Amino acid sequence: MGGPTRGVPTLACLFVYYFSTTLGEELTGVIEVAVSRDIWKSPVTGRALVYFAKNVDQGDPISQCGDDQTTSQVFGKDAHGLQKDQNLLVTGDTLGYPIEALPDIPHGTYYVQAQILEYTSYKRSVDTQPVLLRKSCVNPGGSDGSYGAPVGTLYSKVQKIQWTGIETVHIEITEEEMPTPSPGCVGDGRENSDFIKTVRYTSPSLSAFWGQDITLEACVLLPWGWGEHPDAKYPTIVAHGHYSAQWWTGGYFSETPPAANITGYDRIQAEAAYELYKSWVDPNGVFKDARTLVVQINHANPFFDDSYAVDSENLGPYGDAITYEFLPYIEKMYRGISQGWARGLFGGSTGGWESIGVQVLYPDDYNGCHAACPDPITFSSYTTIDLYKDTNAYFYDAPFKRTERPGQRDHYSGQTIGFGHPYGQTTATVREMNLHELVLGNRSRSCGQWDIWEAVFGPRGADGYPERIYDKRTGSINATTAQFWKENFDLKYILQRDSLKLMPKLQGKIHIYVGGSDTFFLTNAVMDMEDYLSGEGSGYNATVCIVHGTEYIIIPKIRSKVQQYLSNALYRGDTFLVPWTAVEDMFTAAKHPHSRLKTPIAFLIAYMNHLCCCNKSVQKHNLRLMHPVGFDWNTRRKRLRALLQWLRRNTRCLRVMLRSSCGRTPLKNI
Numbered sequence: 001m002g003g004p005t006r007g008v009p010t011l012a013c014l015f016v017y018y019f020s021t022t023l024g025e026e027l028t029g030v031i032e033v034a035v036s037r038d039i040w041k042s043p044v045t046g047r048a049l050v051y052f053a054k055n056v057d058q059g060d061p062i063s064q065c066g067d068d069q070t071t072s073q074v075f076g077k078d079a080h081g082l083q084k085d086q087n088l089l090v091t092g093d094t095l096g097y098p099i100e101a102l103p104d105i106p107h108g109t110y111y112v113q114a115q116i117l118e119y120t121s122y123k124r125s126v127d128t129q130p131v132l133l134r135k136s137c138v139n140p141g142g143s144d145g146s147y148g149a150p151v152g153t154l155y156s157k158v159q160k161i162q163w164t165g166i167e168t169v170h171i172e173i174t175e176e177e178m179p180t181p182s183p184g185c186v187g188d189g190r191e192n193s194d195f196i197k198t199v200r201y202t203s204p205s206l207s208a209f210w211g212q213d214i215t216l217e218a219c220v221l222l223p224w225g226w227g228e229h230p231d232a233k234y235p236t237i238v239a240h241g242h243y244s245a246q247w248w249t250g251g252y253f254s255e256t257p258p259a260a261n262i263t264g265y266d267r268i269q270a271e272a273a274y275e276l277y278k279s280w281v282d283p284n285g286v287f288k289d290a291r292t293l294v295v296q297i298n299h300a301n302p303f304f305d306d307s308y309a310v311d312s313e314n315l316g317p318y319g320d321a322i323t324y325e326f327l328p329y330i331e332k333m334y335r336g337i338s339q340g341w342a343r344g345l346f347g348g349s350t351g352g353w354e355s356i357g358v359q360v361l362y363p364d365d366y367n368g369c370h371a372a373c374p375d376p377i378t379f380s381s382y383t384t385i386d387l388y389k390d391t392n393a394y395f396y397d398a399p400f401k402r403t404e405r406p407g408q409r410d411h412y413s414g415q416t417i418g419f420g421h422p423y424g425q426t427t428a429t430v431r432e433m434n435l436h437e438l439v440l441g442n443r444s445r446s447c448g449q450w451d452i453w454e455a456v457f458g459p460r461g462a463d464g465y466p467e468r469i470y471d472k473r474t475g476s477i478n479a480t481t482a483q484f485w486k487e488n489f490d491l492k493y494i495l496q497r498d499s500l501k502l503m504p505k506l507q508g509k510i511h512i513y514v515g516g517s518d519t520f521f522l523t524n525a526v527m528d529m530e531d532y533l534s535g536e537g538s539g540y541n542a543t544v545c546i547v548h549g550t551e552y553i554i555i556p557k558i559r560s561k562v563q564q565y566l567s568n569a570l571y572r573g574d575t576f577l578v579p580w581t582a583v584e585d586m587f588t589a590a591k592h593p594h595s596r597l598k599t600p601i602a603f604l605i606a607y608m609n610h611l612c613c614c615n616k617s618v619q620k621h622n623l624r625l626m627h628p629v630g631f632d633w634n635t636r637r638k639r640l641r642a643l644l645q646w647l648r649r650n651t652r653c654l655r656v657m658l659r660s661s662c663g664r665t666p667l668k669n670i
Contacts, residue, residue, distance in 0.1 A: 029102060029165045031075070031090035033114045035082060035154060036174045043081035044154070045132065046118035047441050050075045050090050050171065052110045052163075060158050061113040062149075067408055067428040067436060073099055076439040079116060087170075097439040098432060107164050114171040116154040117441070122302065123211045124316070131464040133302035137447035138243045141180030153177040183246040185219035187254065187273075195222050195255065195280070196247050199333065201326050209316035216326050217298040219247035220334060223291035224281045233335045235292045235342040236327065238366075240358070241351030243298050243305040250348065253277055293336050297322060303444065303466075304452035309354045310361055310489070313460040314444075319358065323365050340365045348372035349522075356510060360491050363505040370511045373522050375453070377512075378492035379485055381524035383407060384430065387469065387482040394431035394475030404429040408520055424517060431475060438472045457489040492529045495537060503539045510542035 031050050051061035052073040058064055064072035075096040079088050092103050099105055119132040136150040149155070156173045163169075184191040184198065191198040199218045206214035223234055239249035247253055251269070255277050258270030279285045299307045299318055307318035331338035343366045345355040352374030359369040379387040384405045387393075396403045407430040437446035443465040444451040454466045458481055461467035469485065470477045486493050495502060510533075514526040523546065530544040 028092050029105075029163065030168045031102070031112070031114075032087040032168060032170045033090065033116075033156075034087050034170070034172055035084060035116070036172050037084050039154065039174060039176050040084040043083055044079055044116060044118065045081055046079055046116045046134075047445065048077055048079040048082075048088050048090075049115045049117070049440065051113045051115070052105065053112075054108075054110065056111050056158060061111055062115055062155065065436075067433050069427060071098065071436075073097070073105065074436075074439055075102060076441070078442070082116075095439055097436045100435070103165060105163060105165070108162075109160065110163050111158050111160055112169065112171060113158050114156040114173055115149070116173065117150070118152055118154070119445075120302075125209050125211065126313070126460065127464050129464065132445075134441070134445055134447055135302070136300065137303070138300045138305045139177075139180050140182040140245050148180060149177045151177055151179050185245070185247045187246045187252060193255065194227070195224075195277075196220065196253060197222065197334070199330050201329050203321040203325055205317045205325065206321045216321065218326065218330055219244075219296045219298075220330060221247060221253060221280075221294040221296075222334060223293065224283070224287070225291065226334070232291075233337045235344070236331055236336045236338075237292050237294045237344045237346065238327070238358075239294060239296045239351070240309060240345060240347035240354035241296070241306075241349070243300045244296065245298075247296055249294060249296055249346075251276060253280070293331070293334055295327070295330060297326070303455040304447055306350055306354075306452075308350070308452070308456045309358050310456065312456045314455045314458070314466045319361060323358070323362050341367045343367055345369040346371070348374075350375055352512075353377060356491055356512065357489070359506065359509060360494055360502070363502055366509075368509040368511070370513075372513045373515060373518055374512065374526070375522065376525040377490075378525045378528045379457075379482065379490050380492075381521075381528050383521040383524065385477075387477060387485065391477055392475045393470040393477055394429070394434070404431055406430070406521065407433045409517070410519065434472055434475075442472075444468075457485045459484050492525075492532055495540065496532060499537065499539070503537075506540055506542075508541045510540060511545075512543065513545045516546050 033048055033050060035044055049062075051065060053061035053064050058070070061072045064070065065074050073096060075090045075094045077088070077090065077094050082088055090102060092101055094102060096102065118135055120135045121130040122133055123130045134150070135152060139148040139150055141148060153176070154173045155175050155177065156171050157175065159171065161169055181189065183189060186193045186196050197220045199220055200215050201218075202213050202215050206216075226232075226234070241249070252273035253276050254270065254273035257274050258267055262270050280287055282288070297309075299309065299322065301307050301315055301318075303315060307315050309322050310319040311317045327336075327343070328338055330336065336342070345359055345366050346369065347355045348371070352371035353376070355369040355371040356374055356377055359366050376382045380389075382393075384407070385393045391397055394404060396405060406426040406428075408428040409424050409426050434450050437448035437451050440446035440448060441451070443463075444454050445465075451466075454469055458469055459467045467481050467484075468478060469481050495506075512526055512529065514523050516523055526544060526546060530546065533540055533542045533544055
């Protein structure tokens with residue numbers, strides 16, 4: 001009798017448990033995403049993303065998504081052949097960033113938005129089966145890594161919801177990203193002017209690799225007097241960097257002065273562009289002995305806005321296509337000398353890596369590179385990770401602690417004027433930045449920075465997609481893949497391994513500059529490179545300038561202005577001739593009381609140190625300020641004192657006495 005009686009509560013508990021579990025599943029919140037009949041054209045395949053934001057004061061939820069503390073929330077999953085009226089479901093097991101699971105989103109009021117980044121099928125020459133990749137990573141109206149969504153991107157309008165974690169939210173995608181008018185290489189909608197030309201070239205080698213036509217594009221700045229000297233031939237300077245529809249090499253080029261209604265940084269940039277034009281065409285100006293073609297190349301691809309200008313297993317022969325196909329085509333069209341001794345390279349960040357990488361991998365085809373804050377040039381310092389010794393990319397190796405590696409710090413880097421002090425605070429970890437990319441696109445398809453490094457530096461995996469250097473979820477490093485990176489793209493290792501062959505070809509051709517506190521820890525790899533080049537590799541006679549106290553040394557928002565200061569800093573014998581107006585403008589351009597002159601002065605220091613390194617016979621240098629008649633030294637005493645302090649602390653071989661152009665020494669008491 002006792003058995004059946006004891007069984008009743010047992011069955012009751014099971015009954016309650018079953019229904020409570022089922023009820024709990026039903027009450028878990030779900031986001032439904034569907035494409036409106038009005039814009040649905042065919043089954044949709046791509047990356048579907050759903051964004052949450054607390055407000056729309058700083059833009060819609062899509063535009064707020066980033067690596068800093070103000071980021072919106074995003075969830076992502078693949079859409080496979082989505083039909084019209086078919087719902088794609090974002091549920092509790094859909095991966096998100098920075099909060100990883102939908103049930104963990106706090107209850108409250110949110111603005112939500114959905115987006116689908118479409119994939120297209122590619123059958124590369126190396127593929128046994130097609131791969132699905134982004135149609136594009138750029139919008140033709142963008143520049144320098146800042147773009148709107150690619151043309152054809154599907155998205156919804158913003159809607160306001162009250163989230164309690166149990167409701168079903170339906171989002172209908174009703175909008176499609178239309179083509180954005182391109183500024184053209186000239187910048188005002190034109191592709192060509194007297195000085196700037198647009199060149200497009202369909203590469204045979206890249207087209208064969210990708211199984212479809214691949215077109216490279218370049219914006220070419222012609223030297224002053226090019227049209228008047230039809231028999232003259234010119235050197236070529238390649239300005240590497242992110243995709244830009246307009247000629248942009250750290251600054252623009254404009255034949256017209258800025259409009260009166262332009263203010264703020266836009267005015268600074270416009271003034272710099274016009275000043276560059278005036279200097280470029282001045283027969284007695286700073287470029288009078290530097291008549292050259294300046295070529296900015298666009299090579300966006302399905303993985304990123306840029307190919308890194310080298311051959312790779314996943315992207316194909318971009319290095320050979322640019323060096324052996326495209327550049328000779330441009331030089332033939334515009335009378336370039338088209339020989340290695342008459343080509344130079346420069347760039348910053350991505351363009352910095354490209355400048356060094358192309359010089360090292362094509363040593364006979366270029367005659368020097370100047371690289372600022374390059375992406376990791378050795379993987380013993382892959383930002384904050386040693387890919388050869390560490391076991392985990394996200395956490396420091398330790399027996400008991402689990403400390404995350406920093407990935408980004410005080411990231412102002414010239415994004416605004418008036419940003420104040422950089423304190424070196426961590427704004428994102430390596431794990432967070434990679435989680436962000438993984439949500440935006442798996443299989444290295446986010447069009448993000450870490451993913452393109454995998455695509456360029458790494459081998460092709462068995463599934464046709466880039467082989468991971470580390471597990472994107474856990475951070476566990478793949479030692480075999482790391483060895484592939486080392487043998488093929490670790491520039492310090494290659495210089496060391498192949499020194500007998502490369503050293504005679506690259507003597508005096510490598511020049512590297514970086515801030516001592518780079519936003520993305522790019523300083524670390526440069527320090528490793530400096531250790532080698534100042535010791536065992538000293539025969540390369542390379543220049544490495546690390547300017548301590550500065551961040552991302554090529555500051556996007558004011559670098560075009562500062563580049564002109566360097567152009568105006570003439571060098572004669574052992575003396576720098578610097579117009580006082582350049583020094584004055586350094587302070588004016590900073591526009592913020594707490595900068596302590598870090599950004600503009602860093603460029604002057606780097607330039608001086610470069611000349612010091614390249615003129616070893618000169619032990620000391622003077623700085624001679626050229627000033628107008630009636631110049632008032634007293635009112636500028638404070639600025640001169642600050643300048644002098646910076647130069648004393650940071651230049652290697654600059655004489656501390658500043659002298660005026662007429663030989664007086666009125667600064668002796670400063």
